[in-house]
Amino acid sequence: MPDHGKKYQDVAKTFDRNAFFEPLEAITMVKNNAKAKFDETVELAVRLNLDPRQADQQIRGAVVLPQGTGVTRKVLVFAKGEKAKEAEDAGADFVGAEDMVEKIQGGWFGFDVAVATPDMMGTVGRLGRILGPKGLMPNPKTGTVTLDITRALADIKAGKVEYRLDKAANIHCRIGKVSFDPEKLLENYHTIIDVLIKAKPAVAKGQYMKNITLASTMGPGIKINPIKPLGK
Numbered sequence: 001m002p003d004h005g006k007k008y009q010d011v012a013k014t015f016d017r018n019a020f021f022e023p024l025e026a027i028t029m030v031k032n033n034a035k036a037k038f039d040e041t042v043e044l045a046v047r048l049n050l051d052p053r054q055a056d057q058q059i060r061g062a063v064v065l066p067q068g069t070g071v072t073r074k075v076l077v078f079a080k081g082e083k084a085k086e087a088e089d090a091g092a093d094f095v096g097a098e099d100m101v102e103k104i105q106g107g108w109f110g111f112d113v114a115v116a117t118p119d120m121m122g123t124v125g126r127l128g129r130i131l132g133p134k135g136l137m138p139n140p141k142t143g144t145v146t147l148d149i150t151r152a153l154a155d156i157k158a159g160k161v162e163y164r165l166d167k168a169a170n171i172h173c174r175i176g177k178v179s180f181d182p183e184k185l186l187e188n189y190h191t192i193i194d195v196l197i198k199a200k201p202a203v204a205k206g207q208y209m210k211n212i213t214l215a216s217t218m219g220p221g222i223k224i225n226p227i228k229p230l231g232k
Contacts, residue, residue, distance in 0.1 A: 020225040022232065026214045027185045033219045034178040039070070040216035042178055042185055044192060046171045046226075047211040049204065056203050059171070060164045062142040063195045067184040068159030070177035075156055076100060076111035078120040078138070083149055087115075090153040101127060109134070115144045115152050135162070163192070171196060178216050189214075193229045 015029065027042070034040045050057040076094040077087035078101075087095045094100065094111055097120060104127055114131065116124050116138040124138060131137040138144040142162045146152050163171050175188040193212075200208050209229055213221035 015222070017220065018223070020223050023189055023224055023230070024182060024186050026222045026224050027182050027189065029222050030214050030216050030219060031178050031182065031185075033222075034216040036216070036218045040178045040218055041071070041174050042176050042180070043215055043217065044171075044173050044175050044189065045211075045213045045215070045221070046173075046193075046196060046209060048165065048169050048171065048196075049206055049208055049210050050165060050169050050201065052165050052167055052169050054203075057201050058165055059196070059199050059201070060139075060141050060162075061195070061199065062144075062155075062160055062162045063191060064155050065159040065161060065175065065188040065191055067176060067180065067188050069161060069174055069188075070180060071174070073112040073156060074110065075153060076114045077149060077153070078114065078116035078124050079149065080117075080120070083117045083147070086149045087153065090150040091157065092149075092153055098123060104130060109136075111136075113144065113156050114138050115146070115149065115156070117147055117149065118145055121145060135164070161192075163196070175214075190230060197229070 014033070021029065030042055048059070050059070052058065074093040077084070077092040078097060079087050079095060080097050084095050084097070096103075101123055114136050121138070128137060140146075143152055143155065161173050163173050165171060173192055175192060176185045197208075207227065209226040212224040212226050212229055214224065215221040
């Protein structure tokens with residue numbers, strides 16, 4: 001177990017770590033327990049009853065949070081010609097083609113999200129081993145390989161987040177900042193949970209959601225009943 005600071009330990013003693021709480025109650029507790037001097041991110045972790053090794057049990061996608069994430073993300077667009085101009089007009093932070101590929105191969109990672117037009121993927125594919133492990137590789141499933149650059153950028157800037165089942169069958173996703181109103185965090189929470197419920201693979205058996213936890217960046221996790229993830 002990792003060592004935690006005194007603030008974390010003091011907060012963890014204020015509630016039953018094994019108890020389940022209603023979503024809004026958990027969100028309120030996360031906000032009240034945030035003791036850092038910065039605006040902490042509110043993070044959602046969901047453990048699913050799936051086998052990540054099976055192709056038909058993989059879950060991956062993206063969703064636009066209705067209340068945003070509270071984070072400004074720098075977007076790189078791989079495009080040429082008219083699409084490059086469209087990306088610039090739509091507010092992309094960086095736009096390029098082979099020049100950007102070479103820059104990344106040289107060790108540059110000054111962006112948070114990468115978007116590419118389909119015709120660029122042959123070139124961008126050379127970055128698979130570099131961007132893949134960092135979760136930055138453009139992918140059609142998350143809407144980051146597209147001809148509609150304007151829409152993709154608008155969604156990302158508005159609060160689009162990606163979700164992906166990891167090797168331990170967990171989904172990790174931010175739902176906002178502790179400075180958000182509880183109701184706004186609740187709306188974002190419901191949006192993600194609803195998407196995960198709808199993404200349930202047909203082959204999934206038994207209790208689909210095994211564990212749901214909310215926490216701030218520096219705070220302890222607070223559990224939500226996985227049998228009733230949307231509340232009563």
